[in-house]
Amino acid sequence: MKLLEFLLDLLFPPRCPVCGQIVPIGKKCADCVGALELLELNLEEIYKANAERNLEYVDSAVSVYRYDSAAKELVHRYKFDDRRILVNEMADRMASLAREVYEGAELDGVLCVPAFEEENDHGKRLAEAVAARMGLPFLAQSFVKTRRTEKQHELGAAERATNLSGAFSVPDPAMVAGKRLLICDDVITSGSTLNECAKTLKEAGAAYVFAVSFAATGRAQDLEEEKVRDNI
Ligand SMILES: [Zn+2]
Secondary structure (H helix, E strand, C coil): CHHHHHHHHHHCCCECCCCCCECCCCCCCHHHHHHHHCCECCHHHHHHHHHCCCCCCCCEEEEEEECCHHHHHHHHHHHHCCCCCHHHHHHHHHHHHHHHHCCCCCCCEEEECCCCCCCCCHHHHHHHHHHHHHCCCECHHHCEECCCCCCHHHCCHHHHHHHHCCCEECCCHHHCCCCEEEEEEEEECCCHHHHHHHHHHHHCCCCEEEEEEEEECCCHHHHHHHHHHCCC
16 A cells, blocks of 8 residues: 555655645645644634634634634635545644543534535535544534525624524434534634534533634634635
């Protein structure tokens, strides 16, 4: 297997999935690793940003990187260019942060923010990969989206809340009752989607709802900016 990988690398030199430059075999792109390091969030920054979000039903939410430059590029490539290889990169970092922060929380399972019917399955693949790394069950069937919603970033704050209201559902409350759950998402912006998910899960009896995301916008003004610039 190793030999095959070696030969494949010679034929198709590995390229950085973020910036596209050729990287030495078995190495990561130094430019992108360096750029990502600069965006790493510490817990103080995370909690400060969370204080400006409505996360009433979320027990705790942490994010690996500030949603900017290389982190933003990586999320966009993952979502829009469909670079599936990036799921491993993102899930590695998310699982390691979640293990560190939620050690002792005795998590029972991992969930994603559910998508409606033919909407993309990026979130599902990411959460599944995080669950596998943490050795936790991925409880995809226990949490679903029941209707299509408008894109959150296209709406004002008040509309954001009603847009999502009742959009998620727990088909069998026994699956989540009394459980300590971890929701995975790629980016946290205003937090309203995450909060609606946590509300639904808690109303169905979940004991705790924690969250981990790959990236998060930094401050209130970033949230405004997101609405205009991005398609989240
Ligand atoms: Zn790179």
